[in-house]
Amino acid sequence: MSVRTYNPSVRVGNWNEDVCLEEDLLKDYLDKRERGELLIQKTHNLMNKILKKMTLTVSTDGFLHFGDSIMLINPGQEDIPKSMQLIDAPQPPTALSINMNEYKMHNAKQVEGPCDLSCSQRLDPCARNVFVITSVDGTENGQVLRFGQPFAIATTSGYGGSLKLFSDHVRFNLNAKKSRKQILQLVEDTNYLTTWQVEVLDPRIRLEYEGLPVPSNVKVVIKHNKTGHDLSIEPEFSLRTHFGRESEVAAHTHLDSHKAETFKNHWVFVNGNPSDIDTTHFNRPIPQPSGAPIAEEEKVPEAS
Template identity: 25%
Template sequence: MPPLATPETHALHSTAADILTHLSRSQPAGVPHRIGNWNEEAVLYHERMTEFVKKYQSGEAEVARLRRRVGGARREQILSQTHSYNAPLMLQNLSTKTVLSVDVPEQPTDTYTLTTARETMPVVRCCWTFVLCDDNGNPIEDRHEYAHAHGSSIRYGDKVCILVEGLGDEPMYLKSAQTHLSTNISKYSKQQAVCVAAGRDYTAVWQLEHFELGERPEREGTGIDARHPVLIRHCLTGQCLASDGAYVVRNDFGLEYETTCHTYRHNGTRAELPQNAWFVRTAESVPVEGLQYFRNQGSQQGGSQNGQGRQGQGHLGGSGRYAYAGGRDKIWI
């Protein structure tokens, strides 16, 4: 049998009803502590949403900062029509079929790490400028004298600085250094690390070499070919720029591959492997699906293209060095 209503119980029920009405308003008051009733979670959720909206409108929310950072790094650029110095170009790895890119962190730092990404359009984070250097790593100031003697195109054997612009107040140079115990080691593969940083010194000097070991001496001094990959060798350590699909990096731009400074070699011939091979892409480069690079194929035929049994004999690269293989990944040559 329920207890009889008294003035005291009536006042208590009225107070409880007033509290529930107050908590269910469109903009309830803050909850300084756990109140232990069924409306508590709704109140706390509303407060979190209100705080998020304020931060988002003021540009302080994490999603807004992410959008600005990614949007700034993906501003479109215009590539050079030719393999020229001091003009934007892209570098695509033969092994991973991805392009060399900068992993822009959430907070600005002195150095940015590198990845290879599936960027198909030229954007700020994956456009690189080659600057010609002398044997000591100093930029050649008199471009007219060099152009008169050698031409203006990038050539095998040249020493260069490779830089990216648009990510900071000043250009950031591609750099690497010798590993020492726990320093200058990449995060995933534990190989020699590579990064971009402001300021130019000899750690930012690289040399371009032909990918084919047998043709390297005779090709030195000739212009690079869009249909043949190049080696980008670090002058200070002798290691080559590399990207390996076995080491996946998850960042704000998606799933990408780690980039290091490490020379992959064949156990028998000691020749460099496709992880070290890079195509220099210009605005005139065209995509070719399922294209793979083979050494010493001669007149041998490649595999089928897209599973349709069509054979290729490497007409794109000459000497049978290209063959078709299945897959949707594209090489721009």
């Protein structure tokens, strides 16, 4: 009678090396997990930091002040007639946001420059889309920002890194990734290339408004001091980010047939909502005057 000498428990080949390799991989995994170095842990920590909920400054007098924490929102095309829209669907409101590359996102302890930007449809205030109005001429925090006055747009302190919004003339190795227009970046240094000024939306009355306080939560134009180009969203060029598809931003002046800036150059400095600290002023409903007539399309048809 023959005896079976082989069964599934018999180890063949380099079984000892395979066992050691599996033990080393498990030990390495447990060590990384203990130190918080696993990719899923880094991603979770990153989301907790960059999407950390923040509170915007509430304007008590209706004007912008140095030191205010605000959001920069492009209101889109919602007020443009459908026959004049550039695309089939109206451009939704988007917020200027930090767009870090993959390496910096997972390895840096805070946002480091140079860092790219994009426009996101996420409109709730967080570390990614909240900026601070910063003085460059010695004006103290709390003083009102005026039309034509130079200022810097900075990220928040802490994880934001206090970086400044930068732009410069187009060069072969310095331009927007998709549109090839004037680049926008966040950098650490503060100089003339990181200074901007606010202009009133209507170009016919800009001279009269020079030196007056800038109201918050209204459409304005943000102009780069050195190049003279305006902060712009480029909805025709989308970027693939860790937060989905988002629109590219650049510094470029888009003019219509009346020599006025189009919706791509319209921006709103959004403050906090005074009636609800968890939301922004952009979310406040438009007040309707009492006794206002109902639009024809809103009238309820009478029963026959």
